[in-house]
Amino acid sequence: xxxxxxxxNKSPFERTALDSCLRVAKAGSSILLIEDGVYAALKxxxxxxxxSTRMEDFSFxxxxxxxxxxxxxxxxxxxxxxVVDYEGFVDLVAEHEVTQSWL
Amino acid sequence: MEEWEESGPEVVKRFMYVNRRAPYGxxxxxxxxxxxxxxxxxxxxxxxxxxDDGVCQLKKNQDTTAIGMKNFSRTYGALDDYDVEKIYVExxxxxxxxxxxxxxxxxxxxxxxxxxxxVMAQQDVVISS
Numbered sequence: 102x103x104x105x106x107x108x109x110n111k112s113p114f115e116r117t118a119l120d121s122c123l124r125v126a127k128a129g130s131s132i133l134l135i136e137d138g139v140y141a142a143l144k145x146x147x148x149x150x151x152x153s154t155r156m157e158d159f160s161f162x163x164x165x166x167x168x169x170x171x172x173x174x175x176x177x178x179x180x181x182x183x184v185v186d187y188e189g190f191v192d193l194v195a196e197h198e199v200t201q202s203w204l
Numbered sequence: 205m206e207e208w209e210e211s212g213p214e215v216v217k218r219f220m221y222v223n224r225r226a227p228y229g230x231x232x233x234x235x236x237x238x239x240x241x242x243x244x245x246x247x248x249x250x251x252x253x254x255x256d257d258g259v260c261q262l263k264k265n266q267d268t269t270a271i272g273m274k275n276f277s278r279t280y281g282a283l284d285d286y287d288v289e290k291i292y293v294e295x296x297x298x299x300x301x302x303x304x305x306x307x308x309x310x311x312x313x314x315x316x317x318x319x320x321x322x323v324m325a326q327q328d329v330v331i332s333s
Contacts, residue, residue: 112226112257114300137229140260145302166270170228172263172277176302186270 105130106197109138109202113148118203123155133162133185133193142168144177156181162192219243220251220324222332223258225275228268233261234276236333241279244286251290251323252283254312259297262308280310294320 109152111118119141122132134141137168141152142163152161161182168174168184178184196202206208221240225232244250254262261277269280283291293312298304305314324330 110229112229114257116227137226137257140226140257140301143302147300149302156247167228170266170268170271170275171226172266172307174267175265176263176307190304191281 104198105199106193107132108200108202109134109141110136110202112137113141113151119151122203123151123159126159128158131160131162131163131193131197133190134162134182135164135167135190139163139171139173142172142178144179145201149179152182153179162189162193206265216247216249216328217328220253220330222253222255222324222330223261224256224332226257226260227266228271228273229253233258234274236331237261237279238289239331239333241282241286243282243310244283244288250288251327252288252291252322253320254291254293254296254297255320256294259293259301259303259308262293262310263303264307264309267298277309284308292320292323298317 104127107122107130109119109122109132113119141148143149162185163178163182165184165186212279221236223236224235227233240252262280266275266277291312292315295314295316298314303332305312
């Protein structure tokens with residue numbers, strides 16, 4: 102079992118949820134971007150460096166249905182982020198001892 | 205009603221609607237679009253601005269099938285039918301998200317904050333969501 106799954110559902114442009122998570126989460130944790138949190142996965146966005154520089158510390162995932170809903174299916178995402186569907190979301194929750202939602 | 209008809213059209217105010225939220229995560233984007241379309245029926249001088257995460261409302265290729273929500277991105281195309289032609293997208297917000305005008309569902313005027321400031325200052329009413 103891995104330690105903790107962090108859920109980020111807020112846009113990194115509007116809220117500090119991702120920043121706080123990246124600051125506080127223990128290395129080895131997993132971070133899943135959902136809902137408006139998927140904007141953090143944009144490769145060409147100004148804030149992409151926040152995630153791209155932490156690839157060794159965390160496993161990053163993004164929820165595909167939320168990416169598609171926002172028209173980002175054809176937009177480059179940061180390399181190394183794994184796209185998962187709802188079943189993958191369930192698997193991640195099951196694989197981690199604790200899930201934390203950064204609301 | 206007759207009284208309103210007589211006095212209404214003479215008063216034309218400049219209304220600006222400022223969209224600052226991403227679609228789907230909250231209800232703000234859809235609600236604001238509906239307000240704009242309703243307001244446009246009253247023959248006022250309407251401007252619509254997309255700022256911050258609001259620019260994401262206009263992203264092309266939205267497909268909401270898997271999240272079970274209504275894809276309202278096509279409705280922005282109706283703004284033109286309602287004679288809402290002043291549609292501004294802030295340049296800085298677009299660039300921060302790695303997007304360009306080609307990524308958007310409707311033609312817009314991409315405007316720098318320096319110029320948007322002046323347009324905003326000319327309004328009678330500014331409604332932000």
